[in-house]
Amino acid sequence: MRESMAADRRELLLGRWAVxxxxxxxxxxxxxxxxxxxxxxxxxxxxxxEGSEPSDVDEEAEVDxxxxxxxxxxxxxxxxxxxxxPGQAVPAGxxxxxxxQTGQREVKLDEEALKYWRNGKSQAGHGKHAVxxxxxxxxxxxxxxxxxxxxxxxxxxxxxxxxxxxxxxxVETDFQVMSRLMAQLNRSSATxxxxxxxxxxxxxxxxxxxxxxxxxxxGGMKLVMDALNSTDVRLQESAAFVLGSALSGNPRVQVEAVxxxxxxxxxxxxxxxxxxxxxxxxxxxxxxxxxxxPFAQSRFLKLGGVQVLGDLFRSPAGALxxxxxxxxxxxxxxxxxxISEAGPDPLPDSSYQERLRQYAQVSxxxxxxxxxxxxxxxxxxxxxxxxxxxxxxxxxLAMMPRCRATYQMDPQLGHxxxxxxxxxxxxxxxxxxxGEDDRYFGEILExxxxxxxxxx
Ligand SMILES: *[C@@H]1O[C@H](CO)[C@@H](O)[C@H](O)[C@H]1NC(C)=O
Ligand SMILES: *[C@@H]1O[C@H](CO)[C@@H](O)[C@H](O)[C@H]1NC(C)=O
Numbered sequence: 322m323r324e325s326m327a328a329d330r331r332e333l334l335l336g337r338w339a340v341x342x343x344x345x346x347x348x349x350x351x352x353x354x355x356x357x358x359x360x361x362x363x364x365x366x367x368x369x370x371e372g373s374e375p376s377d378v379d380e381e382a383e384v385d386x387x388x389x390x391x392x393x394x395x396x397x398x399x400x401x402x403x404x405x406x407p408g409q410a411v412p413a414g415x416x417x418x419x420x421x422q423t424g425q426r427e428v429k430l431d432e433e434a435l436k437y438w439r440n441g442k443s444q445a446g447h448g449k450h451a452v453x454x455x456x457x458x459x460x461x462x463x464x465x466x467x468x469x470x471x472x473x474x475x476x477x478x479x480x481x482x483x484x485x486x487x488x489x490x491x492v493e494t495d496f497q498v499m500s501r502l503m504a505q506l507n508r509s510s511a512t513x514x515x516x517x518x519x520x521x522x523x524x525x526x527x528x529x530x531x532x533x534x535x536x537x538x539x540g541g542m543k544l545v546m547d548a549l550n551s552t553d554v555r556l557q558e559s560a561a562f563v564l565g566s567a568l569s570g571n572p573r574v575q576v577e578a579v580x581x582x583x584x585x586x587x588x589x590x591x592x593x594x595x596x597x598x599x600x601x602x603x604x605x606x607x608x609x610x611x612x613x614x615p616f617a618q619s620r621f622l623k624l625g626g627v628q629v630l631g632d633l634f635r636s637p638a639g640a641l642x643x644x645x646x647x648x649x650x651x652x653x654x655x656x657x658x659x660i661s662e663a664g665p666d667p668l669p670d671s672s673y674q675e676r677l678r679q680y681a682q683v684s685x686x687x688x689x690x691x692x693x694x695x696x697x698x699x700x701x702x703x704x705x706x707x708x709x710x711x712x713x714x715x716x717x718l719a720m721m722p723r724c725r726a727t728y729q730m731d732p733q734l735g736h737x738x739x740x741x742x743x744x745x746x747x748x749x750x751x752x753x754x755x756g757e758d759d760r761y762f763g764e765i766l767e768x769x770x771x772x773x774x775x776x777x
């Protein structure tokens with residue numbers, strides 16, 4: 322089931338690419354014919370005008386006026402992809418692609434083209450760069466001739482503009498794709514498979530901050546929340562996935578989600594019996610929602626979120642989620658610590674006091690101590706995974722101010738730490754012998770030493 326959904330999604334994305342690739346290759350072959358008569362040794366020239374609305378008469382008229390050399394600004398490609406600005410023409414031997422993420426055209430010379438280009442340059446016998454930027458007038462001698470030569474290498478901007486406008490019509494923008502996907506999600510007759518597939522495609526798109534904000538302004542948050550609220554676990558899982566990706570580092574979406582009741586819904590999903598796959602994605606959404614958002618954090622605490630995380634940590638079903646749960650708690654602890662430690666910025670920041678005030682309301686550490694986390698976190702040390710142990714040690718340290726007495730009275734913890742210290746001493750030595758630059762085990766050993774120093 323999941324495979325076929327993924328395949329459908331790939332197909333959709335490949336479909337979009339296929340259209341672009343097909344059109345670009347049609348354009349290119351067209352252009353090779355157009356230019357090869359004059360310059361047999363030069364690869365295809367593809368010049369592109371960006372942002373050309375077919376209806377934008379004024380702009381067209383301006384470009385039509387080809388008598389003015391100012392109109393033809395030549396882009397100088399390198400072997401890296403560069404974004405093409407509006408109104409720039411691209412010299413022969415360039416590759417042009419449409420970046421579907423940004424909607425911008427990008428240009429580069431490939432190695433093969435570069436070779437031709439250098440040849441072209443020496444053949445042309447110009448002292449200057451073969452790529453000319455035709456700013457200024459024909460004041461310098463010979464420039465007019467060069468200009469004419471250059472012009473002959475480019476297709477008329479007008480022609481290319483029409484081609485690119487057609488390309489634009491055939492390739493959907495992200496906004497259009499999202500509208501279509503939301504309509505699919507909103508159609509009452511749509512099957513669960515169709516809805517899940519729409520959600521997974523949306524998830525791909527909302528990684529981009531702008532797309533995630535469009536999702537909100539187009540009313541998509543309600544649709545995602547409805548899917549989260551559905552009884553079908555596949556819909557729940559993919560809705561939580563979309564939510565988590567849209568929320569990541571996106572304050573506007575975070576606010577919208579909290580206002581739409583996302584926190585309560587997500588906590589309920591974590592608290593009730595659900596498959597691991599759903600809980601994983603829900604935990605992802607919760608983490609994205611809480612990060613750098615103290616208001617949501619204090620709401621989460623008030624709604625009993627920490628209690629729910631504790632129950633999940635203790636349940637057998639939550640075993641695989643333990644490190645994610647502890648990471649979420651650790652991140653919140655450290656975030657608050659960093660903001661309190663940083664002190665006011667040298668440049669006064671008007672929002673600083675407000676942030677400080679908001680973080681002051683998130684009393685996570687006392688709550689963690691109260692709810693038994695001083696004993697829960699050390700359980701992660703029993704894991705065979707190095708990164709789980711590392712996360713446990715860092716969290717032990719972050720909780721030290723409240724948990725020290727508990728740690729000190731726990732003989733099992735002392736033994737476990739001592740045994741690990743021995744083990745990581747050896748691992749760190751081995752690492753040193755191998756001359757590794759990245760001293761991962763050495764770092765864990767340092768953490769162990771620090772924790773033991775405070776606990777003994
Ligand atoms: C979903 O459909 C309802 C009517 O069936 C409409 O009112 C609503 O605006 C639609 N939502 C979106 C985001 O398209
Ligand atoms: C979710 O579903 C329940 C009933 O199952 C309903 O009472 C509640 O209003 C729904 N919440 C949202 C946000 O749609």
